[in-house]
Amino acid sequence: DAKTTQPTSMDCAEGRAANLPCNHSTISGNEYVYWYRQIHSQGPQYIIHGLKNNETNEMASLIITEDRKSSTLILPHATLRDTAVYYCIVRVYNAGNMLTFGGGTRLMVKP
Amino acid sequence: GAVVSQHPSWVICKSGTSVKIECRSLDFQATTMFWYRQFPKQSLMLMATSNEGSKATYEQGVEKDKFLINHASLTLSTLTVTSAHPEDSSFYICSVPSSGANVLTFGAGSRLTVL
Numbered sequence: 001d002a003k004t005t006q007p008t009s010m011d012c013a014e015g016r017a018a019n020l021p022c023n024h025s026t027i028s029g030n031e032y033v034y035w036y037r038q039i040h041s042q043g044p045q046y047i048i049h050g051l052k053n054n055e056t057n058e059m060a061s062l063i064i065t066e067d068r069k070s071s072t073l074i075l076p077h078a079t080l081r082d083t084a085v086y087y088c089i090v091r092v093y094n095a096g097n098m099l100t101f102g103g104g105t106r107l108m109v110k111p
Numbered sequence: 112g113a114v115v116s117q118h119p120s121w122v123i124c125k126s127g128t129s130v131k132i133e134c135r136s137l138d139f140q141a142t143t144m145f146w147y148r149q150f151p152k153q154s155l156m157l158m159a160t161s162n163e164g165s166k167a168t169y170e171q172g173v174e175k176d177k178f179l180i181n182h183a184s185l186t187l188s189t190l191t192v193t194s195a196h197p198e199d200s201s202f203y204i205c206s207v208p209s210s211g212a213n214v215l216t217f218g219a220g221s222r223l224t225v226l
Contacts, residue, residue, distance in 0.1 A: 043217030101155040
């Protein structure tokens with residue numbers, strides 16, 4: 001799986017958009033970008049994934065650059081409950097494959 | 112995605128005893144489940160892949176005789192920490208692959224404290 005680089009931590013004001021970047025410059029053509037988050041003392045939670053097109057769901061938006069070497073997860077209106085560690089993971093789409101977690105970005109949403 | 116139930120959510124035990132953690136896939140038949148471990152302020156590390164009806168596959172450095180995994184049915188995998196020691200104190204999390212979107216659904220985790 002391609003390696004990802006994320007900032008260690010970020011702050012965001014409550015109600016504002018949180019933009020979490022991820023670099024994956026060695027991504028290969030058949031690898032997807034997945035985002036998960038882990039709220040303190042809980043198991044990780046799936047957020048969104050994409051291949052090359054931008055994606056949006058009820059939780060977030062995923063913007064992938066045209067060269068696919070980086071992406072940004074956007075939480076449009078961050079709340080205090082969005083405080084968590086966010087993991088960007090790149091891997092081949094293959095049902096049953098495990099995930100390899102990096103350090104992630106610790107997002108602190110402040111009132 | 113799948114609905115995953117993990118039990119117990121926390122457990123405290125004495126050194127030398129064994130602890131069993133259960134992971135149940137409530138609405139999805141899982142031939143494979145994954146067990147992760149997370150130490151404080153660290154990321155999740157894959158311990159082993161649990162395979163229904165066959166032996167688990169362990170990651171390098173994980174002792175298979177210490178961390179016994181049983182996946183006897185399509186909805187249940189168990190992790191038993193045998194002869195637990197304080198250094199085994201950690202957050203253990205299971206996950207189940209869902210069909211379709213190729214997403215992993217995680218249990219809520221089990222926090223083990225060995226005294």
